[in-house]
Amino acid sequence: MAKTVILETNVLYDIGLNRIRIEDVRQPGEHLCYSPISIIELISKLNDRSFEDRKAAANVILKHRIDELPDPESHLTRLFGYKLAEPAPSYSDAVRALATGQSLEEVRRGVPDDEALVRHSLHVPFTATWREKAEQEWVDSLISLMEENISGFREWYAKDPKKRSSSVPKLRGEKKKKFLYEMKSREWFSQVISACQMRAFFKADNNDLRVVTKQKINKLTDAITRIEFYAHMYTYYLIRLMTEGLLPKKNDSGDIDFFLYATDDDHVVATNEKLF
Numbered sequence: 001m002a003k004t005v006i007l008e009t010n011v012l013y014d015i016g017l018n019r020i021r022i023e024d025v026r027q028p029g030e031h032l033c034y035s036p037i038s039i040i041e042l043i044s045k046l047n048d049r050s051f052e053d054r055k056a057a058a059n060v061i062l063k064h065r066i067d068e069l070p071d072p073e074s075h076l077t078r079l080f081g082y083k084l085a086e087p088a089p090s091y092s093d094a095v096r097a098l099a100t101g102q103s104l105e106e107v108r109r110g111v112p113d114d115e116a117l118v119r120h121s122l123h124v125p126f127t128a129t130w131r132e133k134a135e136q137e138w139v140d141s142l143i144s145l146m147e148e149n150i151s152g153f154r155e156w157y158a159k160d161p162k163k164r165s166s167s168v169p170k171l172r173g174e175k176k177k178k179f180l181y182e183m184k185s186r187e188w189f190s191q192v193i194s195a196c197q198m199r200a201f202f203k204a205d206n207n208d209l210r211v212v213t214k215q216k217i218n219k220l221t222d223a224i225t226r227i228e229f230y231a232h233m234y235t236y237y238l239i240r241l242m243t244e245g246l247l248p249k250k251n252d253s254g255d256i257d258f259f260l261y262a263t264d265d266d267h268v269v270a271t272n273e274k275l276f
Helices: 009-016 036-044 051-063 072-079 092-100 104-109 124-149 153-158 173-183 186-203 214-226 228-243 252-261
Strands: 004-007 031-034 111-113 118-120 267-270
Touching: 004 009, 009 036, 009 051, 036 051, 036 092, 036 252, 051 092, 072 186, 072 214, 072 252, 124 153, 124 228, 124 252, 173 186, 173 228, 186 214, 186 228, 214 228, 228 252, 252 267
Parallel strands: 004 031, 004 267
Antiparallel strands: 111 118
16 A cells, blocks of 8 residues: 655645755655645634745645645544545635735635636635634643643743743642653543544534444444554643643644544654654
């Protein structure tokens, strides 16, 4: 089976800006894919990168005919063996609009495609608002976890950021040992799998969920194995967050979700650090 390489957003930027070559991430015969996570990042975080950078990243997808994967929730729905309530949304119009547009204003109006007789566009304000809300909820949930479990963190975080000490409170001593033990437990692993299954329900056909078959049970067992790497990466992230004095960043949720696609040794994620 040919290996599938999923390109993380920063890799698309690096190829588009000629920092690396496509050959640096793809060996002959390998299949390249991108996730809608990248497209949402390209079209929503319009203050972080210039339009020219985003255009270059989108052009990589078109130039090299990189295939689109389903969004994380649709991917999980299929992985757990459920029928989708509706087809996974396609972001191909947004990719083409960014790649062929000359400015953000033009993209908002719609970029004409004379050959296909259509106009490609994207809804920048809505997408930006949706992404901002999802990422803020992610950060808020982790900050609450840190406030509840790390001594002194609540008081430290409540201060004006300019007046905080540079040392972020973290787990120490017995609390750290207890936390690390819990992160290695089967109960914690089960919680991560359960959370992924809940996300799968979000896109699933409700009528299909009511029917239990042997095939679905087998799919569930298979899904647990295929999500294992994601569970380890998410756990590793939490351990670093709680024990190394780090703070969650808004784009962390999307970065970790890329590993949902790393379901076996033939599906790897290319980041700007290395292959996973």
